[in-house]
Amino acid sequence: xxxxxxxxxxxxxxxxxxxxxxxxxxxxxxxxxxxxxxxxxxxxxxxxxxxxxxxxxxxxxxxxxxxxxxxxxxxxxxxxxxxxxxxxxxxxxxxxxxxxxxxxxxxxxxxxxxxxxxxxxxxxxxxxxxxxxxxxxxxxxxxxxxxxxxxxxxxxxxxxxxxxxxxxxxxxxxxxxxxxxxxxxxxxxxxxxxxxxxxxxxxxxxxxxxxxxxxxxxxxxxxxxxxxxxxxxxxxxxxxxxxxxxxxxxxxxxxxxxxxxxxxxxxxxxxxxxxxxxxxxxxxxxxxxxxxxxxxxxxxxxxxxxxxxxxxxxxxxxxxxxxxxxxxxxxxxxxxxxxxxxxxxxxxxxxxxxxxxxxxxxxxxxxxxxxxxxx
Numbered sequence: 001x002x003x004x005x006x007x008x009x010x011x012x013x014x015x016x017x018x019x020x021x022x023x024x025x026x027x028x029x030x031x032x033x034x035x036x037x038x039x040x041x042x043x044x045x046x047x048x049x050x051x052x053x054x055x056x057x058x059x060x061x062x063x064x065x066x067x068x069x070x071x072x073x074x075x076x077x078x079x080x081x082x083x084x085x086x087x088x089x090x091x092x093x094x095x096x097x098x099x100x101x102x103x104x105x106x107x108x109x110x111x112x113x114x115x116x117x118x119x120x121x122x123x124x125x126x127x128x129x130x131x132x133x134x135x136x137x138x139x140x141x142x143x144x145x146x147x148x149x150x151x152x153x154x155x156x157x158x159x160x161x162x163x164x165x166x167x168x169x170x171x172x173x174x175x176x177x178x179x180x181x182x183x184x185x186x187x188x189x190x191x192x193x194x195x196x197x198x199x200x201x202x203x204x205x206x207x208x209x210x211x212x213x214x215x216x217x218x219x220x221x222x223x224x225x226x227x228x229x230x231x232x233x234x235x236x237x238x239x240x241x242x243x244x245x246x247x248x249x250x251x252x253x254x255x256x257x258x259x260x261x262x263x264x265x266x267x268x269x270x271x272x273x274x275x276x277x278x279x280x281x282x283x284x285x286x287x288x289x290x291x292x293x294x295x296x297x298x299x300x301x302x303x304x305x306x307x308x309x310x311x312x313x314x315x316x317x318x319x320x321x322x323x324x325x326x327x328x329x330x331x332x333x334x335x336x337x338x339x340x341x342x343x344x345x346x347x348x349x350x351x352x353x354x355x356x357x358x359x360x361x362x363x364x365x366x367x368x369x370x371x372x373x374x375x
Contacts, residue, residue, distance in 0.1 A: 001326070002327075003328065003362045005352050006329055007199070007354060009199075011200065013357055015262045018202055020258070025250050025251035031045075033248060035247070047254060052064070055256070064240060065211060067210040067243045068207070068253055069194075069210050071197075073099040075210035078220075082218035082221060082243075083216060084107055084112070089114045090114070091134050091141075092115065093131075093144040094120050095155070095338065096336065120155060122153075128159045128163060131144075139167070140169065141172055142169055143173075143174070145173075149305070149334055150295070151343070152303045157190070170192065170216040172194065174194055175193050176196045180199065180200020180202070181271055181272045181304060191216055192213075194210050200271075201256060201260055202258075204251070206249055207249060222243075225245060226245055272304065278358055281360055292309070292310055293311070295343060304353070310350070310374055311375070312375035313373065315331035315349055318331060318350055318370075322370070331350045
């Protein structure tokens, strides 16, 4: 039976309750929420609002500030471009995914905004000081990942949030690898949280979230039908409609609601503990092999992701061999050019990422296959 250890990209398998929720939406919710006052549309709208309430409770937000997106990339683009629309300076980290790095770089290249890159260190205080040293009088936003999608390193986001509060800077957080395995709340000081629905929250692919505390207005980068103020040519500016032009992914939203409820039912601490045990087992079974290098440092904290390299074999080649043996891991640059440049991994890495459904016996089986492909 093939085993998925690429859950940092998309969790699979999905919980049964997620599959049932998506099926329910397709079988019973045939209306277009906000487009009509008939019973079918109203029922769909009520279900979407219920999803907003569940998600808002999970992240300590207000339901009206929960915006549904296509994915985390979509949410981050809305946040970054929406906050930096009239210029200014932003700071990102050296571990950013391209979902942050590319829109930031594009704004800087077009001279619509300026950008600085804060170096991330194993020690939290050095990382915070790295951000602090780059703040200018025109700094409008700090945008950073809560946990690296390459190594899993956790950034000291609560301290970075406190720094932003001191300077009245908007803190935009990429929670794609942290949400669902660590306790992330807007009350931690995050102004805009962007995250994927299909990773640690166990929703279907094609789901994402932008959750705001309402402090910093976000200028829409997409305009169109919202179901409100339809007689006006001006885009509504109130959330969530301002950022939700077009028909919503109803089945995806229902799956995301169920995914959040699944995570709540098990408990984030239990999920983290289970996945972390598997990561430790993975490293322990392979430790001592001089050809394997784990990209972890003792001073840093990590979510349950392990990135590694094998001397004498390219990451993509190793992953292809493991795939043929029934173990699925991602190899390459993980859409994170900045991070690999910072790490010095010029050929990329192989990434091990378990889920709540992963088993220790599968980890042991993977380790045996890795030993067989080492040159």
